[in-house]
Amino acid sequence: MPAAHPSVTRRPLHRRALDVQVFLRDDGLFDVEASLVDTKSHDVPLAGQTRRAGDPIHEMRLCLTVDQSLTVTAASSDTRWMPYVGACSEHGNAYAQLVGLNLMKGFRHAVAERLGGTRGCTHLTELCQILPTAVIQALAGSVVDTREGDAAGNPPFQLDRCHALKRDSATVAKFYPRWHLTTPEPAPTAS
Known part of the structure; x- marks a missing residue:
């Protein structure tokens, strides 16, 4: 539902799709697969080339393994589509720094400290921010x-x-x- 002017004709420009899936492993750990995909509804010039409508501007994955206490035991990232080929995906194994963090105890703050700004990828670091509530939702009532x-x-x-x-x-x-x-109840005031 649009926030304002619903009777005005509109056309799509941009879509960001976020997806988080949580899997129970046979060893009792949990795999978390998160993705971010940005697409445009029109061709756009991008880094000296034209990105066609519908082709991703960004397509990135973040994969974590967490234990029963929601502590990250393994982490990796993968950038499949990016604006600056040969540069965007060159953050090395930066997201391995998530290992040891707990999704329920200061995770977002620690991510910002370790991977904010030029220490990581803006989009992958933003994707990290939705992981605590998504994983808690997956495990609510069973593990949590x-x-x-x-x-x-x-x-x-x-x-x-x-x-x-x-x-x-x-x-x-x-x-x-x-x-x-x-x-x-508020205390009565003297009049």
């Missing part, structure tokens, strides 16, 4: 406990991370009553 909280008595990780799951919300009162916080 979304009901009871952790052994230290902390509430389930998803509470207080979006407006629908604020601890004082009706949603939390209904579906997570153990973790619901009532909002105290």
